[in-house]
Amino acid sequence: MKKVLILGGGTGGTNIANHLRKLHNTKEMTITVVDRDDVHIYQPGLLFIPFGIYKPEEIVRPRLKQLSSNINHIFSEIDRVEHSANQVHLKDGQILDYDLLVIATGAEILPEETEGLTGTGWQKNMFDFYTLEGAKNLAQKLGTWQGGRLVINVVDMPIKCPVAPLEFAFLADWYFHKRGIRDKVEIIYATPLDGAFTKPMASKFLQNLLSQKNIILETEFNTATADGKNSKLVAYDEREIPFDLLVSIPIHGGSSYIEKSPGLGDELNFVITDKNTLQAKCAANIFAIGDVTTLPTSKAGSVTHFAAEVLVENILAWFKGEELPAHFDGHANCFIETGFKRALLIDFNYETEPLPGHFPFAFGPMALLKETRLNHLGKMMFSWLYWNFLLPARPLPGIPSKMSLKGKKTS
């Protein structure tokens, strides 16, 4: 009997559990998923909550309902992993043994790590939208806000879905237009990067879009302090940005149990993971997937989905004692909502930056690095795909896990 333990029942953990259950019956393999609660949030939906496009209850479902039957589950906070003993300790005192461990506990925001951010003004004139609470509070604030300086600030990288803050800026532009007060709102986008985005071609494109929409870009802004009382951000180089309303994308890190687990994580509590095989550096029988890893690609649901196919193949090989056959290429595929019912699409991997062209086939129907109506429909349909294809581990029709150059303009 093979014993698989999965930490985290979010996007990656749920997908892997369901996929393994399809391949092995309960006599061959026990599968156990640990998570702290029974609330599964469709995180890409958080972007739309502040603007009233989605209601909070539309993006939340029970976790257990997403797991097929015959998968064991435990609700508890994780305390630590002891890889030399093949054991996981839970906060409720249980100790779990495993033959193979999959870590899928994601990334979380750490606003308390930025001086002042959780002090005076937090959730009053300084908000986040990466948590359901934050997104709900921001929705209330925006609904009655009469205008002023809106500052969107990425404190530091890496963050989940690195395009989401840009999407927030684009949607804010649209939202204030719709409310008829765009001329009373100044929108500033402050980032530690040297451009709107990391990858050169997409960065240039997005920068143009920001300026077209009259959103001011402030680059290489490394936030030292968020001062809610005096309504300003202060950078390490002493630059200041005053605000009336701050939307902060706080520092991210892995869950704190990783710090207590010998050898598992790096200084930000992300699990040190082989970018091709997804094996953890500390032990051959530990694998990691999704936002919790150190893979040099976006922390995104699409990445988690593509990586899951590679991971399952390698898990099966590992149980047979074979060499790990599957290699992840870092494939990411992200819709970027740009407001006014249009969106961009980018598709890339470790080696290839986002390029213009067509997707998924040479003729399309989707366009890459271009604002279209169809891309917007794709973005809105993603929620349905998430619950019905991604979590139950059904392959997405026409979209293989490896990135394809088909349709991309490479010169």
Next chain:
Amino acid sequence: MGLKEYAGKQIEIDDDGFVVNVSDWNEEIAKAIAAENSLTNLNAQHWQVINFMRKKFTEDGDTPSVRALGKLSGVSIKELYELFPKGPAKLAAKIAGVPKPRGCI
């Protein structure tokens, strides 16, 4: 990509001006790159960061971020910005002859 002369040696550098081969580097080259970026006097703390950066890159195959430097190098983030103004991780990486920090994706 291209060649550039530092301290009397032809060094291969990438489009952003970062040394391509980690093994091409020496302390004289570091000083030359620093001078080019308006850092004419490298003090002991500068070297502490530069050496830490090279050590970490050799161990992990990855250039550390500012946050990682702040936690691990023994120099606080505030000081890092004083030593290497604007983008400490980027500038220190350039001088240390390791790749541009990926700043994430």
